[in-house]
Amino acid sequence: MDNIENIGTEALAVSVSEKNLSDHALIEATKGGDETAFAEIVNRYRNPITNYLYRFLNDYEEAVDLAQETFVRVYFAIERYHTEYAFSTYIYRIATNLAISEIRKRKRRKLLSLTGLFQSDAEDTTEFQPRDERSLQDTNLIDDERSSVIAKAISTLPEKYRVPIVLRDIEGKSYDEVASILDLGLGTTKSRISRARGLLKEKLKHYF
Amino acid sequence: MGYEDIQKNIETEEGLSAGEAKIRQMLGELKRVEAPKNFGFAVQARIANAGPEDLRPAGSGLAFLRYAVPLALVLVVISGFVLNGIYNVNDNSVGPVAEIQPAPAPAPIVPAANEVAFTGNNSQVTNSENETKVVTGSEIAFEPVPGPRTRKAVVSSRNTNGGSIDSTQEGRTPIINLNPPAGMPASTPQPGTMGPVGQIPVQAILKIVGIKADSSNEGWKVTAVEANSLSEHSGVKAGDYVEAINGQPVTEGTRFSGGLIVKNLRVKRDGKVLDIPLK
Numbered sequence: 001m002d003n004i005e006n007i008g009t010e011a012l013a014v015s016v017s018e019k020n021l022s023d024h025a026l027i028e029a030t031k032g033g034d035e036t037a038f039a040e041i042v043n044r045y046r047n048p049i050t051n052y053l054y055r056f057l058n059d060y061e062e063a064v065d066l067a068q069e070t071f072v073r074v075y076f077a078i079e080r081y082h083t084e085y086a087f088s089t090y091i092y093r094i095a096t097n098l099a100i101s102e103i104r105k106r107k108r109r110k111l112l113s114l115t116g117l118f119q120s121d122a123e124d125t126t127e128f129q130p131r132d133e134r135s136l137q138d139t140n141l142i143d144d145e146r147s148s149v150i151a152k153a154i155s156t157l158p159e160k161y162r163v164p165i166v167l168r169d170i171e172g173k174s175y176d177e178v179a180s181i182l183d184l185g186l187g188t189t190k191s192r193i194s195r196a197r198g199l200l201k202e203k204l205k206h207y208f
Numbered sequence: 209m210g211y212e213d214i215q216k217n218i219e220t221e222e223g224l225s226a227g228e229a230k231i232r233q234m235l236g237e238l239k240r241v242e243a244p245k246n247f248g249f250a251v252q253a254r255i256a257n258a259g260p261e262d263l264r265p266a267g268s269g270l271a272f273l274r275y276a277v278p279l280a281l282v283l284v285v286i287s288g289f290v291l292n293g294i295y296n297v298n299d300n301s302v303g304p305v306a307e308i309q310p311a312p313a314p315a316p317i318v319p320a321a322n323e324v325a326f327t328g329n330n331s332q333v334t335n336s337e338n339e340t341k342v343v344t345g346s347e348i349a350f351e352p353v354p355g356p357r358t359r360k361a362v363v364s365s366r367n368t369n370g371g372s373i374d375s376t377q378e379g380r381t382p383i384i385n386l387n388p389p390a391g392m393p394a395s396t397p398q399p400g401t402m403g404p405v406g407q408i409p410v411q412a413i414l415k416i417v418g419i420k421a422d423s424s425n426e427g428w429k430v431t432a433v434e435a436n437s438l439s440e441h442s443g444v445k446a447g448d449y450v451e452a453i454n455g456q457p458v459t460e461g462t463r464f465s466g467g468l469i470v471k472n473l474r475v476k477r478d479g480k481v482l483d484i485p486l487k
Contacts, residue, residue: 051241051242197231
């Protein structure tokens with residue numbers, strides 16, 4: 001019984017100590033074969049990456065799948081990771097590349113889909129409908145409706161505007177971080193974010 | 209970075225227009241989704257089950273082959289169709305031609321008196337003395353051949369689409385026919401340039417009527433007149449300058465085409481211009 005308690009205490013101690021480690025320290029520990037260090041990395045970034053990909057793709061299942069794939073890529077490429085820039089920048093860049101690839105795959109599939117030729121684009125026709133002015137008892141429903149429309153509006157932005165505005169206005173990254181993740185100049189990044197806000201304002205004018 | 213930190217970052221941006229600030233606020237208020245509870249386990253499972261393809265870095269060069277190989281095959285097939293199409297076009301162009309009966313070979317010319325037969329670059333000339341000579345270029349000489357004496361002259365030229373010089377008018381005057389398009393006038397190219405293919409130079413025409421001449425600044429200077437030729441009978445003399453044939457001024461580069469009946473020559477003799485009809 002004492003042994004069991006001791007083991008539990010040691011595990012707790014390890015867990016607590018890893019939570020205090022920096023990202024770089026966890027990476028180094030992972031390189032050294034410490035699987036729990038990598039588990040801490042996953043624990044640290046799984047929600048932000050999942051949320052980022054969800055807002056980017058507007059598809060939760062796909063977002064979760066790509067978020068998991070992001071961590072798999074990080075794990076197998078961990079030897080090539082260099083600490084000259086932040087790990088968060090690194091992992092967001094991987095997630096962004098995966099998401100962009102996924103969007104392009106979707107476009108190809110849509111292009112090649114014979115049935116797609118005979119389907120109307122329901123998303124485009126419904127997302128910008130004027131909001132229902134009827135009073136609703138449950139304010140949560142109103143919030144959900146508005147959130148849904150906003151999410152769809154974001155998903156219709158061109159990817160070069162969608163990525164930076166999600167990183168900036170949803171994920172709360174600084175302009176410098178967004179520029180670093182996207183490997184763009186600071187001016188270009190600010191310009192694209194401003195342009196994205198303008199496009200969204202036009203799409204969501206019924207909510208102003 | 210926690211949710212509170214993100215909210216703080218979003219709220220602290222300054223200098224935005226009211227519309228931009230509103231958009232920023234709306235995006236910042238979106239409900240954040242979380243990863244499922246088994247997320248970490250799923251990642252570990254995917255790592256454990258990862259195949260060799262997962263170990264390759266993203267964007268491996270081998271992935272390029274998935275597109276390059278089919279693309280190359282498509283290009284090869286398209287190239288085949290294009291080349292085949294080109295050859296088919298050629299075949300189509302040949303087909304109708306193959307149905308055309310070949311033009312009958314010109315009837316062999318039986319040399320007669322004053323007869324000139326061109327074969328390629330060579331000419332077979334028969335004079336009124338029944339002398340025949342195969343000549344190249346401008347040299348004409350004669351050798352006796354059996355046959356009746358006539359004044360008929362025929363010129364054929366295989367390399368000028370067939371043709372003949374037929375001299376039946378009054379039994380003396382040569383008709384030069386190279387089968388050109390009807391109505392094509394005599395042309396006068398610049399000196400030193402070639403005339404149209406198949407046209408007869410002045411020197412050859414003069415030789416047919418019995419004149420040996422060289423080009424000079426004043427015209428074609430007659431250096432010799434063949435004995436018993438049309439020109440001799442008509443009064444052309446050595447030392448004359450031939451200025452025109454049938455009224456058509458001639459220079460060194462003048463070529464004649466179309467049916468040509470040599471009716472008269474304009475010559476300058478001792479400063480005087482004489483029109484000499486050939487008879």
